[in-house]
Amino acid sequence: MRNDAQGAPPGRKGESSPLPGPHTDRKGIGADVGASLVVFLVAVPLSLGIAVASGAPLVAGIIAAVVGGIVAGLVGGSVVxxxxPAAGLTIIVADLIMTYGWRVTCLITLLAGLVQLALGAFRIARAALAVSPAVVHGMLAxxxxxxxxxxxxVVLGGEPQSSALANIADLPDQIAHNHTAAVAVGVITIAIMFGWNRLPGIGRFRPGMIPAALVAVGTATAIATLGRWEVETVVLPASLADAWNGPMLPESGQWHGIALAVAAVAMVASxxxxxxxxxxxxxxxxRRVQLNRELCGQxxxxTVSGALGGLPIAGVIVRSTANVRAGARSPLSTILHGVWILLFVxxxxxxxxxxxxxxxxALLVFIGVQMVSLAHLRDLNRHHEAGVYLATLFGVVLLGLLEGVFxxxxxxxxVSLRRLTRLTVVTEERxxxxxxxxxxxxTFLGxxxxAHVLRTIPSGARVDLDLHVDFMDHAAFEAIHAWRVDHERTGGSVDIDEVHEQWYARSSERSAPAAKTVPKGRWWAPWEMRKKAGDRREVNPVGLLTAGAREYHSGTADRMRSLxxxxxxxxxxxSLFIxxxxxxxxxxxxxxxxxxxxFTLRNVxxxxxxxxDxxxxxxxAxxxxVNVLRVPSIVICGHSHCGALQALLDKAHEEPEAVETAHLRRWLLRGEGSLHRAGxxxxVLDGLPKSEALRRLSQANVIEQLxxxxxxxxxxxxxxxxxxxLSGMYYDLETARVHLLDAESGEFTPVQSVQDVPGPVPSPRPDQPVAESSSGASSRPSS
Incomplete structure (x- = not known):
């Protein structure tokens, strides 16, 4: 399934338009307004906190929040x-401010924005997704x-050190000697953040209706203010004019480092x-996200944030999740949340x-801990990428962000190269x-x-070579083919079975004389066709199921997990498919x-x-x-060579009841209406060939069941x-063709191709018979 709706025309059925137009329903606008207020309440404390952690002016976090809401919402390609300001950029920004100062950092943000605009304009947004998620999640952790x-x-009343190792070393002393009012404020904030969403609801009220960050910071602020605690508080500029502290050109010898910084900010933010x-x-x-447009929006x-003296901007999963859960339907919610922040400040x-x-x-401490996601680690461990995640995590903590990402x-x-060269070769004699x-x-690496394993096979032996490979390059083909020719020259025989793609067979057609291969059935072929030629041994059905499940796990399960x-x-x-x-x-x-x-219903x-009945x-079913799943369509599909309908033709349902077929006989009695409809x-069917009589009965049975x-x-x-x-369908086993019922003529016509599929079959009206069968028998309304 595509994640990128790039190029899709706006306003298609089932898609949200980028901005509410004149025909947008009021309920949708109301939902967006309500969601924008929720995100606004989440964004204000987070933006201030990220500015604090970055060492930037506090108002820079507010500017980035406003610009991120309004500009990215207007230009970007995501609906919600x-x-x-993003926590993932905090370390980079803090290092840039220490190295170049705040105003040059603003220039770096502006230039990174221009780089992102160029990347989006050249439509290469998907290239950013080539970075392994294990690296990204490890970096964020x-x-x-x-x-x-x-x-x-800071929560403990002290000052952060210059590195993570220094912070760890200094932590015991901070815990032992700092017990100020600031500690109480921090403990209150963390306690509320941890416990707010775990509180039971009262009536219709649920704690999750109010953002935990707002409750935690608001409660701590109220307690500190009413208690007149001596704690350091936020200081904002006296006016917006005083707040502007825009970009400045660096010194002449700093441009090389600036270029690297611009690339780093653009890459991480993108x-x-x-x-x-x-x-x-x-x-x-x-509507799905339009990746190139979203990159242009970022x-x-x-660019605007850097010009106005704001922090670098990125899409933020915490605020986005809050936006969706609050009921947002369009970018209007994102835009309004930026407006509310501007008005509030x-x-x-x-x-x-x-x-x-x-x-x-304290809010940042809680968010930082949450960025270490055990769920991501578990998912990556299933794909054997937990080592990449942990290496990136510890590299960022101990060495720095860029070093850790590298x-x-x-x-x-x-790891990818190792997987490319991973090869299992098992030999046994049976x-x-x-x-x-x-x-x-x-590949050539394997x-x-x-070749070593093949050389150990005795001359003249009869060999079954099973190739369960998802790729074969020319070097591998040459090695197998050369060994095969030599082995058959010495009196041996080689049968090659390929389970997935016919790599060897296709290479043989292009590069060598026709080879005697025994291709296995595709995934849709019966188990019997997957046996090796000449193998007529009975196979335990449970063993076949297990082997099939094993093949599914090895080739399909990972691809289906997301779906x-x-x-x-x-x-x-x-559709309900009967x-x-x-x-x-x-x-x-x-x-x-x-x-x-x-939604499939199957019976005899x-x-x-x-x-x-x-x-x-x-x-x-x-x-x-119809009532719960609200399916818009019901299809009844009959087929040729149906054993149940052949039994009806043979009047098996009228034979004396036997214990071993009692249920079957009683069930077939429900098909007498189909016999009547077929005449x-x-x-009407007398004298017809057996196959033709059964075809007519099968098709009449579909109409009767409708x-x-x-x-x-x-x-x-x-x-x-x-x-x-309601639709009728008939499947001919001999030709493997599907036929559709024409409700006007009562005939089943074959489907020629995807382009020739007829329109929806009109449903029979309640006051009319369904249709006449091809035999000309009159239709009977069903009770």
């Missing part, structure tokens, strides 16, 4: 992402630890913003100046044959190992659908019992699909209102 260690000293935007997309169902925001600066610095420091990136490259199984990526994690929260199928339990009919295969598309003969299983009682569906009140009501359509 909120941008502003390292930044979080560094921030927490530094700001913990990667963090784009990854955050993609993560936020998982939380809402509106560049524009950083302009008219209520005296309130901001009551906030204790220790409360902001270590993590280098380790990620080594039934007088040598079985060699090769798993992994078969050729020495494979299935989204579907785990609920299903919204587009078909036969026949093992040869695979609904998702013949409709090219995937998980979450079809694809029968729909009438509404008054005592069988509740089919009725429960129909009612659940069996009138002898009539039975109309007997369900909930189906009839939704069809009459136009909310539900």
């Amino acid at each position: 992402q909120v941008s502003g 390292g930044v979080g630890v560094t921030i927490a260690l530094a700001q913990l000293h 990667v963090e913003s784009l990854l955050a935007a993609i993560a936020v997309d998982r939380l809402h169902s509106g 560049g524009a925001a950083n 302009a008219f209520f600066a005296h309130v901001v100046e009551l906030i204790p610095m220790a409360a902001l420091a 270590i993590g990136f280098a380790l990620a490259m080594i 039934d007088g044959r040598v079985h060699v199984s090769v798993d992994g990526s078969l 050729v020495p190992r494979l 299935m994690s989204r579907l785990a929260n609920g299903q919204h199928p587009t 078909t036969c339990a026949d093992s040869r009919v695979v609904p998702n295969l013949i409709t090219a659908s995937g998980p979450g598309d079809l 003969g694809n029968l729909v019992p009438p509404h008054h 005592s069988d509740g299983s089919a009725g429960a 129909i009612e659940y699909a 069996v009682e009138q002898g 009539g039975n569906l109309m007997g369900y009140p909930t189906v009839r009501e939704r069809v009459a209102s136009g909310e539900l359509t």
Whole structure:
């Protein structure tokens, strides 16, 4: 599934428009206004805290929050992402301020914004995603630890040291000797941040309705103010004119370092913003992020922020998540939150100046600890990338941000190279044959190992070579083919089976005489076709299931995890698909659908019992699909060579009841209506070839079951209102072709190609029969 909706026309069905137009409903605007107030309350203390941690003027955090909301919201490509000063850039900014001073840092922010604008204009935003998530998350975790260690000293009433190691070394002394009012403010703030969302609700009120950061900082401020505690508080400029402290050119010898700093800020801000935007997309169902446009929006925001004397800006996952959960539907929420911050600081600066610095420091300690995500570590560990995460984390903490990122990136490259060269070669002898199984990526780097194993096979042996490889380069092909030719020249035989792609077979066609290969079936082929040629041994069905599950885990499960994690929260199928339990009919295969598309009901003969029938299983599935899942379509699919309908033709349901087939006989009695519709009682099918008679009965059965569906009140009501359509389908096993029912003619016509698919089949009206069968039998309304 695409994460980038780049180039999609605005206003398509199911998408949110970038900005509310004249036809936007008032409910949507109200939701955006409400969400903007929530994000505003979260953003003010966070912006001030990040400015404190960066060593920048406090008003720089406010400027970045305002610009990030208004400019990035107007220009960016994400519907609900909120941008502003980001904790992930704190260490870089602090180092830049110490090295070059604040005004040159503003210039670096401005230039980084221009770089981002250029990257977005050249449409290479996706290249930023090439950085391993393990490196990004490890970097953010390292930044979080560094921030927490530094700001913990402020909470304890002291001063942060120059490095994380120095902060750790000095921490015991700070804990032992500092017990000032600032410590109390910090402890109160952290306690509220930790416990606020864990409090039980009262009636309809839930603590999560009010941001924890606002409650923590507000409570600490109120206690310190009312108690007249002597603590350092926020100091803002007397006017906005005094607040401007814009960019300045550096000294002549500093441009080389400035260039590196611009690249670092642009890279970190871009990667963090784009990854955050993609993560936020998982939380809402509106328009997907347009990555290049979002990168341009971030560049524009950083350019303006740097020019106005603000901090660097990036997309922030905490504020974006709060925005989505508060009900935001469009960028209007992001823009308004910036407006509220500007108005608040302009008219209520005296309130901001009551906030204790220790409360902001405590807020940063809590946020820094949260940036070390155990959930990310668990996910990365499943992909064997936890080492990259931890190496980046410790590198950032112990050496610095750029050094840590470089270590993590280098380790990620080594891990990727190792995976590229990972090759498993297993040899065993069974039934007088040598079985060699090769798993992994078969490149020139793995050729020495494979060649060594192949050379150990005795001359003249019969060999089965199983290639479970996802790639084979020419060097690997040459090595295998040369060994094969030599082995067969000495009297041996080689059967090559390829499970996934036909790498060897295709290379043989291009580079060598035709080779005798035994290709295995694709993923959709039956197990029987995947056996080796000549292998007629019985296989334990449980063993086949286990082998199939193993193949699924090795080749498909990792690719599906992202999709299935989204579907785990609920299903919204587009159709109730009723078909036969026949093992040869695979609904998702013949409709090219995937998980979450079809709500499938299968039984013998694809029968729909009438509404008054005592069988509740089919009725429960129909009612659940129509009333709960609200599917817009129901499809009944019959098929050729149906054993159940052949039994009906043979009148098996009229034979004396036997214990071993009692349930089957009673079930087939529900198909008598199909016999009547096909004209069996009138002898319409007499004299026809068996296959043709069965085809007509199968197609008449589909039409009959559509009539039975109309007997369900909930189906009839939704069809009459136009909310539900009913369709008939027939699958011919011999030709593997799908046929659709034309409700006007009653004929099933084959689907020629994707381009030739007919429009939706009109649903039968409640007051009319469904359609006439191809045999000309009259239609009967179903009860």
